[in-house]
Amino acid sequence: MTTNTATTTELAVSAHGLVKTFGDLRAVDGVDLEVRRGEVFGVLGPNGAGKTTMLQMLATLLPMDGGRAEIFGVDVKQHPHVVRQLVGVTGQYASVDENLTARENLFLFGRLLGLEKKKARATGEELLGRFGLTDAGDKQISQFSGGMRRRLDLAASLIHRPPLIFLDEPTTGLDPRTRGQMWDTIRELVAQGCTVLLTTQYLDEADQLADRIAVIDRGNKVAEGTPDQLKSQVGSSTLQLRLLDPAQTGQAVDVVRRVVGEEPVLTPEAGGINVPLPDANRAADVLIGLREQELLITSATVQKPTLDEVFMALTGHAAEESPEDNMANDEMEAAR
């Protein structure tokens, strides 16, 4: 029992060769994942990439079709009850009880987790306060906004103070302000020593929160590293150009190659050219180069790389939902 203790317990999550199939579709196709204690680990990928399925397997919500996983050294398949005590899960869609008020929800979950009535009430009150929901405590959940639901959902995941928290797309569908609040809350959790495994579709979210990121595409892990490492693969920013005359695209590409030494990405729209830049200030060089050749543009913008560009760089295809991915979602629904 003690031989590999020292190494395994350094890891909050250790998964090898995770597989989940829905019919012919391999939703998760042999993914390895290692999350260290105390870090925020981001799983980045488009809709239907298999992020949620992976999380659900690790949280004992879906049986694994292959591979093995340990949470703090506890085997997920063999000891699901222990794993459930170690993990707090906040789902993509708020999983709180619509029939109850916020206060009643937290009381119920507290009671289910073995708290005495008094303690369950006190813990609920404390969490309502911490998540700014005290005034809304007696409201029906149906009157809650999306952000309030997410906050209540996260609060419910924290009742038994789990050392590991799974957040499945915690900010999808939230407005920017609420999103920022959610980020602050997640940072607080980490400051208190929690380990966080989160999935997201947004590179900037992973960038803001995660210490390390795994990029998932069609059930496979295509890259892993710190946000900086990932971004350096696509340049620190992108210059998006639109030419006045699409016929001059070839000439413009030559200019770009000569000036920044990078291969530009052509967008499907006529005359669209995306140039990865090692440094945002090099944009001016490209523009000057185009002017010297009398290549006219209609617009030019400099942007940070988007998930799409990271994807394009890593996989050679766009981060779009494919029809099979939609099928995966449907089948996942059916399997629940």
Next chain:
Amino acid sequence: MTTLLSPTVDETVTATTHVGAQDLPARPSVRDTVSQSLAMAWRATKKMRRNPEQFFDVTIQPLLFTAMFAYIFGGAISGSVKDYLPIIIPGILAQTALTACMATGIQLREDMDKGVFDRFKSLPIARIAPLAGPAIADLLRYGTAATLTILTGLAMGYRPGGGFLGVLAGWLLTIVAGWSLAWIFTWLGTIARSAQAVQGISMMIMFPLTFLSNAFVPSSTLPGWLRAFVQVNPVSHVVTAVRDLTNEGHVTAQVGWALLGCAVVVAIFLPLSVRSYSRKM
């Protein structure tokens, strides 16, 4: 890190549980299971209070069916409504208990499609708690149905020979039978794809069970092949047992058979329900 966890000590630490998790129990204790089930029952009663339409089938139906069946069949079967009441009241008791427990399965299915069940599944709680909670809360529904049926009968002139204790025993047996049979529908709720499917299948089970029994007519009037089915139908045993209790005040062998039948149903369908619910995750 471990200080964050509630330090519940468990003797049966297995070889694969490592540092940081070794003081956590490998499965919920019986005490935890009971308190978790009661917490789920509390949730179910809150839900009932906010959705009073859940009580329609156990309030309106007993009133309507008792009056309707007594006045329609009374003269034809027993010569008068008053003479029919001792036959029909126990019959309606069994029927309303069955309808009420059919709703248990449908509501469970509806409930399971909601997001909160994802959380229940992710919590370290006994897998039976989300099923047992509504089952406990539904005792209220069976109790309401049985009470209203008996009161309607009394108002129509039913004078049970078994006295207060006999009626009380019949009332209790009805609730026990409803609770036990509900596990069949709970199981259906865990295997069916939608609430509509549960409703459809439940109807197919409920109608033969209630009408092909001695609930409304004496089985002696039926053709031989039908009588054979009626006599093995567990609902018939429950109806006869309730009649013996309320009308005679006797604890007969039928009561024993009815209770045994209930126990068998629970013994089969409770584990099946928990198994299929755990698999669904």
